[in-house]
Amino acid sequence: MRDVAVIGIGITKFGELWERSFRDIGIEAGIKAIGDSGISGADIDALYIGNMSAGAFVNQEHVASLIADYVGLAQTSHVPATRIEAAGASGAVAFREAFLSIASGMHDIVVVGGAEKMTDIGDELANSVQAMAIDQEWETVFGATYASLHAMMARAHMERYGTTREQLAMVSVINHRHGALNPDAQFRREINIDTVLRSGMVADPLRVFDMCPLSDGAATVVLASADIAEKFTDKPVKIKGIGQASDTISLHDRRDITTMDATVYAAKRAYDMAGIKPEDVDFAEVYDSSTISEIMAIEDLGFFDKGKGGKAAEDEKIALGGEIPVNTSGGLKSRGHPVGATGVAQIVEIVKQLRGEADKRQVEGAKIGLAHAIGGTGGTAVVSILEAMR
């Protein structure tokens, strides 16, 4: 298997981009990444697009063809373009498929985009579309919402490990603090614990500020076989390890709702491939679709012992300047969560940090970064470990 490197990154502003279409943002991120990478269109062998639900959000399917067309790759080079859907992990799974296509020797240079346009429809409908990632026949029909399932995880974690309501709030506080430093973030305002605790109740014990927003946005990365990466960039970033895993689609069928086994297995695969341990990771982008999902992630990834994630948030071990900075981009909560884009946006942040281009949110001495994405409530997980090649 060949080594693979990231040679270019591009991202749009995340937020409610009413004046911009799905096509506009997909193209913007793509052009930025291709520009950043130093390649030209003729060098591209394939295109992968992570997208959860363009059909429901903007009435458009077949979006890989659409994006290939408008980035100018359909009519001349006729590159294969493939759309990947894995709910919130769509972008991350697309990234892994692109990695595999190069590692296998099939392709040399591949572009991976992630995009979602969620604000062309009303919030109620958008929430219902997002909830399609949970089991429609055995969860949704009985009245379960995405937030209520996270709330059940939170309650179980609180009752078993003593995680407090304030500790959950700290996750949101830290992510907003980081997001305020990210010019591309949706919410660039610091908040405090009271902001979270006074926000409206969504599904007890979780409130509005525990949950990630609805967002528009797109992100793109360009991958190349490591042996040719330096022809295009002087700052290639190697994909050192990557793992994907599945679990039951319904939360109730899980072995334990305070752990996401998909994360545990994806992480083990990624760590084994990279030949490293959790303590070797300098910083991470993890999937904080809710505050409890970040706490579970930092435990399941091995950064903290099971049950100690809440305390780690309280002690700011996951803040910039802490033991292991998490979600320096602002995470899903503050940077925003255009579902299909998130997995790719996480890679963009990791690469910025490893290149030393993260400006005010730069992690000092960042050498190894980890990205973690989840589909649904944990039915899919992808963990990627990246390292600067020089």
Place this chain on the structure above:
Amino acid sequence: MNMPRFWREISGRYNLIGSRCGNCGEYFFPKRDICPKCHRKSMGKMESVKFSGTGKVISYSIVHDPHPAYSDMRPYVMAIIELDEGPKLTSQIVDCEPEDVHTGMRVKATFRKLAEDGKEGVIFYGYKFKPE
């Protein structure tokens, strides 16, 4: 949700019919065609079973911001319930104050209206749980 899509799942939603693996004896709800533990050995050996409908609360949430079809009932309690035979499912808990629900609480299934498909559409029925 359209009518055939609901109708197809009536045996599970009305009568709590699930499966038992004829190879290892493990119970499943809803029905499964293959046992995730026995794989090939369970092929053709999955039997239909009706569950007793009693169990306990594993975790729960009080929903304040539901899907519009459920907004008449809010706030309502969603829970993960472990049936006495072993399988777990997601259901509302009714016939008690939300504040009285707690982890470990004993509950039993009851047949209720779940939601309406608009003002003139089909009414969906199925299980909810209440204190035992």
